[in-house]
Amino acid sequence: MLAVSDISPPVDRSQTARAAHLWLALLLFSVSVACLAVGASGTSLWGAIGKLVTGKALTQMERVVLWDIRAPRLIVGICVGASLAVSGAVMQGLFRNPLADPGLVGVSAGAGLGAIIAIVLGSFMPVWLLTMTGNYLVPFAAFLGGWGSTLILYRMATRGGRTSVATMLLAGIALGALAGAVSGVLVYMADDSQLRDLTFWGLGSLAGATWTKAFVATPIILFALLAAFTLGRGLNGLALGEATAHHIGIRVQRMKNTAILIVAAATGAAVSVSGGIGFIGIVVPHLLRLWTGPDHRALLINSALLGPSLLLIADVISRVIIAPAELPIGIVTAVLGAPVFLWILLRRRGMVDL
Amino acid sequence: MLEARHITVAFSKKTILKSVDFTAKPGRVTAIVGPNGSGKTTLLRAMTGDVSHRGDVVLNGQDIATMQAWELAAQRGVLSQATTLAFPFTVIEVVRIGLHSGTSGDVDRLAMQALNRVSLGHYANRFYQELSGGEQQRAQLARVLAQVWEPVLNGAPRWLLLDEPVASLDIGHQLEVMDIARSYARSGGGVVAVMHDLNLTALYADAVTILSEGTVQAQGTPAEVLTDETLSAAYGCRLQVNKIPSPGVPFVLPHAARSQTEAKVAS
Amino acid sequence: MSGSKNSAYQTTLLIFMIALWGAGVAPWVSAGAAQQADPYADVLSIGGSVTEIVYALDQGHRLIARDTTSTYPEKAAGLPDVGYMRALSPEGVLSVRPELIISENGAGPPETIEILEEAAIPFVVVPDDYSRDGVVAKIRAVGEALGAIQQAEALAAEVSVQLDKAVAQSGAYDGAPKKVLFILSTQGGRILASGTNTAADGIIKLAGAENAVTAFEGYKPMTDEAVSAAAPDVILMMDRGGDFGAADDELFAMPAIVATPAAANRAVVRMNGLYLLGFGPRTAEAVLDLNAALYGS
Numbered sequence: 029m030l031a032v033s034d035i036s037p038p039v040d041r042s043q044t045a046r047a048a049h050l051w052l053a054l055l056l057f058s059v060s061v062a063c064l065a066v067g068a069s070g071t072s073l074w075g076a077i078g079k080l081v082t083g084k085a086l087t088q089m090e091r092v093v094l095w096d097i098r099a100p101r102l103i104v105g106i107c108v109g110a111s112l113a114v115s116g117a118v119m120q121g122l123f124r125n126p127l128a129d130p131g132l133v134g135v136s137a138g139a140g141l142g143a144i145i146a147i148v149l150g151s152f153m154p155v156w157l158l159t160m161t162g163n164y165l166v167p168f169a170a171f172l173g174g175w176g177s178t179l180i181l182y183r184m185a186t187r188g189g190r191t192s193v194a195t196m197l198l199a200g201i202a203l204g205a206l207a208g209a210v211s212g213v214l215v216y217m218a219d220d221s222q223l224r225d226l227t228f229w230g231l232g233s234l235a236g237a238t239w240t241k242a243f244v245a246t247p248i249i250l251f252a253l254l255a256a257f258t259l260g261r262g263l264n265g266l267a268l269g270e271a272t273a274h275h276i277g278i279r280v281q282r283m284k285n286t287a288i289l290i291v292a293a294a295t296g297a298a299v300s301v302s303g304g305i306g307f308i309g310i311v312v313p314h315l316l317r318l319w320t321g322p323d324h325r326a327l328l329i330n331s332a333l334l335g336p337s338l339l340l341i342a343d344v345i346s347r348v349i350i351a352p353a354e355l356p357i358g359i360v361t362a363v364l365g366a367p368v369f370l371w372i373l374l375r376r377r378g379m380v381d382l
Numbered sequence: 383m384l385e386a387r388h389i390t391v392a393f394s395k396k397t398i399l400k401s402v403d404f405t406a407k408p409g410r411v412t413a414i415v416g417p418n419g420s421g422k423t424t425l426l427r428a429m430t431g432d433v434s435h436r437g438d439v440v441l442n443g444q445d446i447a448t449m450q451a452w453e454l455a456a457q458r459g460v461l462s463q464a465t466t467l468a469f470p471f472t473v474i475e476v477v478r479i480g481l482h483s484g485t486s487g488d489v490d491r492l493a494m495q496a497l498n499r500v501s502l503g504h505y506a507n508r509f510y511q512e513l514s515g516g517e518q519q520r521a522q523l524a525r526v527l528a529q530v531w532e533p534v535l536n537g538a539p540r541w542l543l544l545d546e547p548v549a550s551l552d553i554g555h556q557l558e559v560m561d562i563a564r565s566y567a568r569s570g571g572g573v574v575a576v577m578h579d580l581n582l583t584a585l586y587a588d589a590v591t592i593l594s595e596g597t598v599q600a601q602g603t604p605a606e607v608l609t610d611e612t613l614s615a616a617y618g619c620r621l622q623v624n625k626i627p628s629p630g631v632p633f634v635l636p637h638a639a640r641s642q643t644e645a646k647v648a649s
Numbered sequence: 650m651s652g653s654k655n656s657a658y659q660t661t662l663l664i665f666m667i668a669l670w671g672a673g674v675a676p677w678v679s680a681g682a683a684q685q686a687d688p689y690a691d692v693l694s695i696g697g698s699v700t701e702i703v704y705a706l707d708q709g710h711r712l713i714a715r716d717t718t719s720t721y722p723e724k725a726a727g728l729p730d731v732g733y734m735r736a737l738s739p740e741g742v743l744s745v746r747p748e749l750i751i752s753e754n755g756a757g758p759p760e761t762i763e764i765l766e767e768a769a770i771p772f773v774v775v776p777d778d779y780s781r782d783g784v785v786a787k788i789r790a791v792g793e794a795l796g797a798i799q800q801a802e803a804l805a806a807e808v809s810v811q812l813d814k815a816v817a818q819s820g821a822y823d824g825a826p827k828k829v830l831f832i833l834s835t836q837g838g839r840i841l842a843s844g845t846n847t848a849a850d851g852i853i854k855l856a857g858a859e860n861a862v863t864a865f866e867g868y869k870p871m872t873d874e875a876v877s878a879a880a881p882d883v884i885l886m887m888d889r890g891g892d893f894g895a896a897d898d899e900l901f902a903m904p905a906i907v908a909t910p911a912a913a914n915r916a917v918v919r920m921n922g923l924y925l926l927g928f929g930p931r932t933a934e935a936v937l938d939l940n941a942a943l944y945g946s
Binding site for chain 1: 432459466467470482
Binding site: 067068069070088089092093096097098216219220221224225228233235236237238241347350351352353354356 | 714717729730731732733735736737738739740741742743744745746755757758760761763764767768769833847866867868869870
């Protein structure tokens with residue numbers, strides 16, 4: 029008999045997964061502090077805290093940099109990172125495929141279309157809408173686009189109270205192509221400066237984080253995350269197939285409804301405030317599965333901790349590497365994420381079937 | 383008691399089951415046999431609530447259509463013919479998936495007990511996908527057993543619904559699994575198993591239902607049901623039933639196969 | 650039915666929520682701006698033509714940073730670069746501690762501009778118009794922002810004279826005006842050409858030629874047939890370095906261009922982008938250069 033232990037996880041991974049909550053929370057805390065302390069302007073967080081403690085007034089520079097730039101950026105970063113990672117984990121569980129991402133349910137295509145419509149046709153919108161949304165027309169349109177396209181897809185894939193995940197996947201591809209075509213028409217209509225805006229929107233950035241965005245996105249994302257944490261056992265069951273999930277007592281259809289609405293809300297909100305940021309949704313759950321196993325009860329919580337940590341690290345890099353200019357964060361996550369992802373794939377090849 | 387009344391199942395134009403009545407009693411192993419396409423698995427899946435059907439399925443006195451998924455799960459475990467698994471779970475994690483999260487110590491102990499029951503305790507921390515087909519089948523059985531570990535809960539019997547539980551097992555493990563099913567029934571639980579192997583059925587079943595072309599051909603004890611005539615009619619081929627002398631268990635011999643073999647040996 | 654009602658309700662709710670939060674945030678945004686003494690010592694210049702004007706006004710010593718498009722004069726290239734003008738990072742801009750920001754039209758994103766306003770840094774946007782008067786107005790606006798009114802008036806007067814001369818000289822050619830096609834890029838065999846109302850269109854007109862494309866505004870991809878039908882006499886492009894001989898062969902072999910008069914004469918003009926399209930102090934010179942290149946005078 030071959031020794032089993034050399035290919036088996038040495039210990040029961042549920043213990044590791046619970047310990048990971050603590051480590052990841054510590055990591056997120058440290059990264060958050062770094063995020064407030066590091067920036068192109070060299071404004072010191074500690075100096076400002078010292079002044080607050082001793083009751084001295086902050087300079088305007090300190091107030092603007094710490095309070096109006098870094099603080100909302102930190103909050104938006106945490107929300108977006110958690111949304112992307114948790115939505116990724118939920119989608120992978122739902123589609124039973126570790127490469128699934130929220131793009132599959134049309135969120136990204138819809139949000140992208142919404143953003144393009146707002147950028148290109150913004151000046152043709154009714155005046156009341158423009159006055160109301162102000163500078164936030166693009167994120168607002170992106171959210172509506174993402175949310176709307178997911179609901180349309182979901183309705184198409186649901187027959188007689190049952191949602192076919194396969195139909196949703198295929199309809200998502202079709203809808204993505206359609207959105208791409210409409211986007212193409214709009215891109216053709218766009219002028220030079222609008223094209224630049226589109227490119228930068230597509231690369232994603234946390235540079236546009238403001239308190240207004242933080243206040244709008246945070247409640248939606250927090251609510252979606254809390255709801256997502258209830259899906260753990262259901263997604264575990266779904267790993268055994270829909271029939272078996274039903275046999276062990278999971279209300280499969282209700283769970284699918286919840287999961288898709290959560291992903292649409294969380295990703296829609298995240299994409300609308302930060303543009304398209306790739307790889308977090310795939311790399312984070314994958315790393316965690318390697319470390320603590322695929323149990324979704326721990327995975328979803330750990331994703332909500334590791335996702336923001338990685339995104340904030342990428343953000344710190346993006347803002348200091350070519351300071352005073354800034355690299356779009358989507359480029360940083362792709363440059364860091366793609367090789368890590370390939371390395372994982374090659375190292376584990378043949379070991380465990382994806 | 384698990385009762386199916388007037389079950390009719392049709393997929394588009396094809397009728398799979400025609401008003402089938404079926405009853406299984408706790409304390410017994412009830413086998414469903416019949417040729418391919420006779421509707422055995424469909425009948426089982428109607429009783430697990432996986433197939434939409436006309437007619438009623440009553441589990442321990444309650445219509446399953448009125449029961450929530452978790453209420454059903456508390457009363458019956460289901461072993462499907464083939465279960466796929468996404469993501470690299472370990473064997474013990476697969477067994478735990480079926481368990482409601484109680485105190486983790488209890489969950490772990492129960493999962494280990496179930497794995498030991500199918501002789502897979504030493505594979506607890508191996509990746510499920512690394513097991514052989516037969517081992518995976520037994521790991522799934524452990525998951526089902528853990529889900530309804532006590533055969534009787536609060537005075538009500540619990541049920542194992544097994545779809546070809548021995549399909550990919552070697553002879554030793556076939557006997558092991560059928561022993562588990564029998565002892566579950568002896569402890570007061572109910573077992574319904576779709577079976578292919580008529581001789582194992584004869585050895586282990588307390589009651590047998592033969593399905594053919596979507597209708598019930600015969601129902602009763604193995605001795606009553608497993609006869610030359612019913613089997614030959616149901617399977618559409620010549621079968622001869624003998625008796626193993628000592629316990630008087632029926633023993634089915636495929637007629638045509640034997641004569642062919644003899645012919646080959648002779649030539 | 651109920652579905653659409655429901656989503657309309659959700660939309661209304663969302664709009665309401667946004668309005669509510671917006672109202673909550675508003676008081677913070679309107680923080681009072683501190684008055685600062687003129688003239689501003691540390692200036693951030695955004696946009697190549699603005700930077701050029703600042704140097705032409707002899708105020709280059711006041712610049713502390715620039716954007717990516719500010720590449721002329723060479724001294725400008727030595728300044729810290731705060732990034733592309735449409736994707737400025739708020740902290741990056743603040744980190745160079747500007748007292749005044751002068752920008753071409755179109756700096757962004759709006760969130761960054763909002764924060765800069767919050768930080769009470771004066772932000773002057775210079776108007777853009779691709780014409781003789783546009784250049785003069787731009788110089789005056791930059792001068793005013795810098796408090797260098799006299800220098801600006803002097804430069805404006807000088808540039809006006811130069812431009813008038815250049816335009817007059819450019820208009821004095823024999824025969825029909827040449828039709829010029831400005832190609833922004835030929836990426837993937839697709840020709841991205843300039844229509845009307847662009848800097849390219851402006852400079853072509855000033856140089857005494859005609860834009861071959863008047864069917865649309867801005868920069869758009871054109872079909873091969875439309876390019877052939879436009880029948881340009883000369884192709885105008887930005888100079889991106891590299892081997893022009895090979896690039897020309899490739900250009901004139903493109904199906905869209907092969908049948909045009911420009912291909913027949915191998916007539917292509919390449920000029921530095923900022924010089925050609927900047928509409929700054931060097932524009933008069935650029936007009937003459939372009940005119941010379943077009944008509945070979």
